[in-house]
Amino acid sequence: MHRLQDKISVITGAGSGIGRASALRFAAEGATVVVTDLFGDTAARVAQEITDQGGRALAMQIDNGDFEQVRSMIDLTLAQFGRIDVLFNNAANTNREDSLKGRNFLEFDPETFDTCMRMNVLGGVLACKHAIPHMLEQGGGSIIFTSSTGSLGGDTHSFNYGATKATMNWYVQAIAATFGKQGIRCNAILPGAVPTPAMLEWSTPAMLEAFRSVHNSPRLGEPEDIAMMALYLASDESRFVNGTLMRVDGGMSCMTPFASLVQQLATAPKPMQTAAQSAS
Numbered sequence: 001m002h003r004l005q006d007k008i009s010v011i012t013g014a015g016s017g018i019g020r021a022s023a024l025r026f027a028a029e030g031a032t033v034v035v036t037d038l039f040g041d042t043a044a045r046v047a048q049e050i051t052d053q054g055g056r057a058l059a060m061q062i063d064n065g066d067f068e069q070v071r072s073m074i075d076l077t078l079a080q081f082g083r084i085d086v087l088f089n090n091a092a093n094t095n096r097e098d099s100l101k102g103r104n105f106l107e108f109d110p111e112t113f114d115t116c117m118r119m120n121v122l123g124g125v126l127a128c129k130h131a132i133p134h135m136l137e138q139g140g141g142s143i144i145f146t147s148s149t150g151s152l153g154g155d156t157h158s159f160n161y162g163a164t165k166a167t168m169n170w171y172v173q174a175i176a177a178t179f180g181k182q183g184i185r186c187n188a189i190l191p192g193a194v195p196t197p198a199m200l201e202w203s204t205p206a207m208l209e210a211f212r213s214v215h216n217s218p219r220l221g222e223p224e225d226i227a228m229m230a231l232y233l234a235s236d237e238s239r240f241v242n243g244t245l246m247r248v249d250g251g252m253s254c255m256t257p258f259a260s261l262v263q264q265l266a267t268a269p270k271p272m273q274t275a276a277q278s279a280s
């Protein structure tokens with residue numbers, strides 16, 4: 001028996017990276033996957049990969065920041081398959097210009113903030129609003145959001161992204177609390193650094209090396225690492241897991257920021273003693 005046998009799942013931002021890996025994994029575990037993405041061609045390619053491997057998939061071109069399109073994503077899924085068991089809100093604004101604009105607090109741009117909030121948070125929250133009445137009718141469902149470890153603290157260079165993900169965490173917990181008794185679970189995954197196209201767009205080799213040094217793991221993340229957590233949260237194995245913020249970050253956020261610095265200093269050679277210190 002597959003872990004998602006006969007479940008109908010919708011994944012946003014599934015044309016690439018974490019969403020694509022999750023779509024392939026869900027399908028391999030027996031789910032029908034509605035593969036949605038801002039770019040129809042990448043969504044279609046992933047759906048084709050799934051059907052080539054004997055799975056069931058439907059591609060849709062959906063802009064998560066367009067609320068009418070978000071509503072149609074849910075309506076079309078219901079029209080086609082009659083239910084939604086898993087809603088995985090994974091898409092985020094990956095526009096490079098917007099991410100660059102968020103880098104300097106003194107150039108904080110409210111319009112870019114609005115765009116990021118719309119795509120990263122509101123699209124997913126509205127997808128929940130439209131899907132939940134049907135999940136209630138069918139007796140339950142699992143909702144997953146891709147948040148970020150960047151939501152857990154302040155930042156010095158990304159003044160839109162982390163704020164949207166922190167807001168997302170609030171909605172994850174609010175939805176979990178509001179509908180948990182009726183069998184709807186809502187959880188977030190907080191990935192560490194996973195060199196997907198979105199991340200490679202803004203990071204440099206030096207940054208990747210720095211990320212590697214703060215992950216308490218032999219390597220950085222891979223999309224499949226996050227997909228495995230999504231699979232668990234989507235499946236009935238996690239039936240008592242609700243409202244959690246699951247860190248899948250290779251141990252990046254399990255230590256205090258100064259731990260690695262102290263470690264380096266502790267193993268550095270001691271400075272030479274002066275003659276006066278040696279005599280005393």
Ligand SMILES: NC(=O)c1ccc[n+]([C@@H]2O[C@H](COP(=O)([O-])OP(=O)(O)OC[C@H]3O[C@@H](n4cnc5c(N)ncnc54)[C@H](O)[C@@H]3O)[C@@H](O)[C@H]2O)c1
Nearest residue numbers: 013015016017018038063064090091092148193194196198
């Ligand atoms: N890669 C990381 O290190 C990392 C870390 C923490 C969180 N995340 C989160 O993981 C999620 C997936 O990102 P990824 O790293 O796999 O990136 P990715 O670029 O590989 O995939 C993102 C996908 O989202 C799509 N997308 C962009 N804007 C969209 C929109 N408005 N509507 C619908 N789809 C849209 C893109 O076309 C792309 O296919 C994002 O929510 C991101 O914030 C990633």
